[in-house]
Structures are given as C-alpha cells and as structure tokens.
Amino acid sequence: MLGKLMKYDFKAMFRNLFPIYVALIVLTLVFSLMVKFNFDQGFLFSVFAFLFVAALNGSIVACVFFVVTRFSRGLLKNEGYLSFALPVSTSMHILAKVINAVIWAFIEGLMLCLCMLIMGTVMGSIKEVAEFFREVFQVFGLIEKDMLYAVLKVIVILIMEMIASICLIYAAMAVGHLFSRNQRMIAVAFLIVVCILRSFLLMSVIDLFGHSHITAYLHTDDLVMIIIPAIFAALYSTLTWFILDKRLNLE
Amino acid sequence: METLVCNGLSKTYGSVRALDHVDLKLEEGKIIGLLGPNGSGKTTLIKLASRLLVPSEGEVTICGLKPSPETKAMVSYLPDRNYLPDWMKTGELLEMYSDFYDDFDRSRAEEMLRSLNIDEQMPLKKMSKGTKEKVQLILTMSRHAKLYLLDEPIAGVDPAARDYILKTIISNYDETATVLISTHLIADVENVLDEAVFLKEGKVVLHQNTEELRETTGKSVDEYFREVFRC
Numbered sequence: 483m484l485g486k487l488m489k490y491d492f493k494a495m496f497r498n499l500f501p502i503y504v505a506l507i508v509l510t511l512v513f514s515l516m517v518k519f520n521f522d523q524g525f526l527f528s529v530f531a532f533l534f535v536a537a538l539n540g541s542i543v544a545c546v547f548f549v550v551t552r553f554s555r556g557l558l559k560n561e562g563y564l565s566f567a568l569p570v571s572t573s574m575h576i577l578a579k580v581i582n583a584v585i586w587a588f589i590e591g592l593m594l595c596l597c598m599l600i601m602g603t604v605m606g607s608i609k610e611v612a613e614f615f616r617e618v619f620q621v622f623g624l625i626e627k628d629m630l631y632a633v634l635k636v637i638v639i640l641i642m643e644m645i646a647s648i649c650l651i652y653a654a655m656a657v658g659h660l661f662s663r664n665q666r667m668i669a670v671a672f673l674i675v676v677c678i679l680r681s682f683l684l685m686s687v688i689d690l691f692g693h694s695h696i697t698a699y700l701h702t703d704d705l706v707m708i709i710i711p712a713i714f715a716a717l718y719s720t721l722t723w724f725i726l727d728k729r730l731n732l733e
Numbered sequence: 734m735e736t737l738v739c740n741g742l743s744k745t746y747g748s749v750r751a752l753d754h755v756d757l758k759l760e761e762g763k764i765i766g767l768l769g770p771n772g773s774g775k776t777t778l779i780k781l782a783s784r785l786l787v788p789s790e791g792e793v794t795i796c797g798l799k800p801s802p803e804t805k806a807m808v809s810y811l812p813d814r815n816y817l818p819d820w821m822k823t824g825e826l827l828e829m830y831s832d833f834y835d836d837f838d839r840s841r842a843e844e845m846l847r848s849l850n851i852d853e854q855m856p857l858k859k860m861s862k863g864t865k866e867k868v869q870l871i872l873t874m875s876r877h878a879k880l881y882l883l884d885e886p887i888a889g890v891d892p893a894a895r896d897y898i899l900k901t902i903i904s905n906y907d908e909t910a911t912v913l914i915s916t917h918l919i920a921d922v923e924n925v926l927d928e929a930v931f932l933k934e935g936k937v938v939l940h941q942n943t944e945e946l947r948e949t950t951g952k953s954v955d956e957y958f959r960e961v962f963r964c
Contacts, residue, residue: 486832497820563816566785568833569806728787731746732780 483570487578488585491552495586498548499541503593506537510597514604538597545590549583553652558659562732572727576652576719583648584641639707646711649718650676656725680714734796736761736880736911737782741791743935744777751777753935754791759911761879764902764925766943766954767915769932770962775915776813778932779882782913783810796879806834809878813885813915815865817857823868824853830872842875845901863894870898874905881912887921895921919955929954931961 513534516527555561557575565575602611650673658669739757743750752774759765767775780786781793784800795804817826823846830837846853849867857865870886883902887895895918903925906912916922929946931939938961939946943954950957 483833489832490829493825494818494820560812560814560816561818563785563810563812563814564818567783567805567808567810567812569802570833571802730785730787732785 491582502541502544506541509534509537510600514601517605553579554655642708642711646715649715653718653721656722734761738794742793743790745789755937761909761911763927764912765928766926767930773932774935779884807879809873809876809881811873811883819858822856836877838875842871845871863890883914919958923954
C-alpha cells in the first residue's frame with residue numbers, strides 16, 4: 483500500500499512542479515545563451531535575468547509550498563475523506579508523505595545542479611563546471627582522505643536533517659488542525675516554539691558536558707549527527723500520528 | 734448476521750455531545766435510513782463507523798471488528814461533500830479505486846459512466862456539481878462492500894438526479910451487504926428503505942422496520958418523522 487500511496491502523491495506533485503521545472507530549464511538556457519552571445523545588456527536581458535532568478539528561487543519556494551499543501555490538502559481537508567477511507571494505516575499515510583517530500587527535495591536539488599550544468603556548459607566549458615564542483619567540495623572540506631565517504635556522510639546527515647524538518651512541519655500542521663480557528667497561525671507558532679526549544683535543549687546538553695568535549699565527540703562520531711535528527715523526526719512523527727489517528731476531526 | 738453494531742457509542746466535541754450512548758445493530762441485506770434533522774448526529778455516527786473519528790465512549794464494530802484498515806476494506810463510504818481531487822480524471826480515479834480496493838468492480842463503474850455519457854478523460858474540475866456527485870456515487874457503489882455508508886447522497890441534487898442516485902443504490906448493492914443512508918429528505922428515500930433509524934439530539938429514538946412503522950402508526954415514515962421532530 484505504501485507504494486500505491488506514494489504513486490498518487492508523486493503524481494499530484496508532478497503535475498504542479500513539472501511546468502515550473504520546464505520553465506526553469508528554458509529560462510536557464512535563454513539566459514545562458516544571452517550571456518554567451520553578449521546580449522547581456524538592455525531591457526530584454528534585464529527581464530530574462532529577473533525571470534531566471536525568479537524561476538530559480540520560485541522553484542525552491544514552490545517545492546516547499548507543494549510539499550506542505552500536499553500534506554494539508556491530502557489529509558486535513560476534503561481529500562482527507564478519501565485518504566482516511568482507504569484501507570491504509572495512519573502511519574503509512576505519514577510515511578508516504580515524508581518519503582514523497584524527500585524525493586521531491588532531491589529532484590529540486592538535481593534541477594538546480596542541472597541548471598548550473600547548463601549554464602556552465604553554454605557559458606563556459608564542461609571543464610570549468612567540473613572545476614566549480616571541485617571548489618565547492620574543497621570549501622566544505624570534502625576532499626580529504628576519503629572523498630566518497632565524506633560526500634556520503636554529508637548527504638546522509640543532510641537527509642536526516644531534512645526528514646526531521648519535514649516531520650516538524652507536518653507535526654505543526656497536525657497541531658494546527660486541533661483548533662477550529664487560526665490553524666495556520668497556530669501551526670507557525672508551534673514551529674517557532676519547537677525550533678527554539680530544540681536549540682535550547684541542544685545548548686543545555688553542550689553546557690552540561692562541556693563545549694570542547696561535545697564538539698570533539700560530534701567530529702569523531704558521525705553516528706550522533708544522524709541519530710539526533712532521527713530522534714527528533716521520530717518524536718514529531720509520533721505527535722503527528724497521535725493527532726491524525728486519535729484526534730482527527732475533518733470539517 | 735450483524736454488519737454494524739454500536740454499544741454505548743458516544744462522541745463529544747468539547748462540551749457538545751454529538752452522539753449519546755447509541756446502541757444499534759444493523760443486519761446484513763437491508764437498506765436502512767439514518768434519519769434525523771441537521772445536527773442530530775448522523776454524520777458523526779457514519780464518521781465513527783468509517784474510522785474518521787474515534788469514539789469518546791463505547792464502541793462500534795463492523796462485521797465484529799473494530800474500525801481499522803481491515804474494516805475500511807469492507808466499508809464503502811460516500812461523504813457528504815466533494816472529496817475527490819478535482820484535478821484527477823474519472824479514468825484516473827477508476828485506476829486509483831482499483832489499486833486500493835480489491836472489491837472494486839471497474840467494469841461496473843465503466844458501464845455506469847457510459848450510461849451517463851461521462852467522459853473518463855474529463856477532469857472533475859470541469860464537471861458540474863451534479864455530475865461530480867454522480868461520479869462519487871458510481872465509485873462508491875461499484876465496490877462489492879459489506880457495508881455502504883452514504884452520507885446525504887441526495888442532498889443538493891435535482892429530483893431527476895435523486896431518482897438516478899436511488900436507482901443506482903438499489904440496483905448495485907450486494908444482497909448480503911447493508912446500506913445505511915443518512916438523510917433528512919425522507920419522502921425521497923422512503924420507498925427504498927427496509928428499516929428506519931431516527932436520531933434526535935445524538936440519541937436513537939426509533940429503530941423499526943418501515944412496513945411495521947407504517948402499520949403501527951398509520952402514517953408514512955415521512956409523516957411520522959415530521960411528527961417526532963416537530964419544532
């Protein structure tokens with residue numbers, strides 16, 4: 483059932499984001515060609531430069547927006563009547579939404595990389611693009627002893643942090659759903675309060691054990707960097723599950 | 734055999750008691766009217782049976798099981814609103830129902846859509862309100878479910894559409910299944926009902942065979958309903 487849920491969530495996201503990604507690629511190509519052939523002045527160029535930057539930022543905002551609305555529309559609004567009538571457990575619904583969000587975050591990242599690749603290829607050369615990525619990795623200190631291990635480590639940590647953030651957003655929307663009025667405002671307030679509490683909690687732990695000790699520990703044991711967001715993701719998901727399973731009240 | 738059983742079933746929303754210790758047993762092979770004015774608890778009862786709500790007290794069982802994904806596979810639920818994603822085409826919805834419900838009879842649904850000249854390639858958002866409601870009903874009644882929960886299926890549609898909806902319900906439910914129709918438009922559904930359940934302020938005030946009801950009261954179900962719920 484998980485695969486089927488993901489299939490329909492993916493379809494819903496695809497129809498919203500696909501046109502945006504097509505527009506982004508086209509604008510990247512046009513912008514890059516204008517720079518390459520020295521049409522880089524005047525009103526027309528300004529318009530395309532503006533559109534290109536807007537599409538670049540817009541695609542990120544749209545991705546986050548549709549991940550959020552997919553959850554609220556699919557589970558907390560009228561579509562929830564369809565979703566919760568399906569012979570699927572609540573935990574399966576939440577898991578499908580989280581995986582779907584991660585997949586689209588990846589696609590968003592790939593699209594941004596593709597744009598850079600197009601720009602590099604059209605405006606410069608492939609070698610320069612490769613050099614750019616090498617420099618990026620160098621900045622993050624990734625070209626050390628074992629490049630592949632370092633890259634994988636960062637990717638896994640980023641994925642875990644992303645999952646924790648997605649689970650927090652879903653939990654915030656679920657908390658908002660408990661109230662009949664000002665649901666969005668309550669969700670945002672919950673989000674802010676949890677972020678503050680999380681920082682406070684982590685700072686307290688650091689104070690308790692000593693900064694240098696904790697910093698040294700975090701650097702030596704990568705597992706901690708993965709486990710901490712995993713614990714938070716589990717906590718947020720449990721809250722979401724409790725509200726959707728025990729306190730659901732679709733209007 | 735009993736399809737739906739409620740034992741002391743209650744549901745409160747804050748300080749409001751929407752259902753108050755409801756005891757009810759619905760047997761298979763019957764079409765039952767869940768009748769009551771607005772706010773009497775009809776939708777709450779149906780939502781509890783569909784596992785869209787959790788009881789505050791008591792319990793509800795479907796074929797002896799507490800509401801769960803397992804019972805959802807046996808229940809075909811029609812909510813009282815447009816609940817389908819309006820960007821989807823009817824054909825995509827047929828595929829979705831086939832994917833999730835093993836008891837979904839796609840050929841039956843396609844036949845009904847054809848008889849109404851509903852294009853499978855047309856997205857729901859381009860359909861009229863009445864056509865959307867017909868699509869929802871077709872999807873609901875194309876399942877070979879044990880229990881059909883139809884929440885206000887004829888509210889807000891014209892008389893011709895009401896006839897079509899009732900005809901679809903009667904001709905498509907399995908003989909071993911139970912159909913629970915919630916409505917306050919008694920006169921329109923009276924002739925198809927085997928039993929009537931009157932809900933008043935969250936309590937069951939009557940559960941009787943409709944034939945017996947007419948004989949004992951000397952009135953139609955609609956007339957008796959008006960008497961019981963007179964303001």
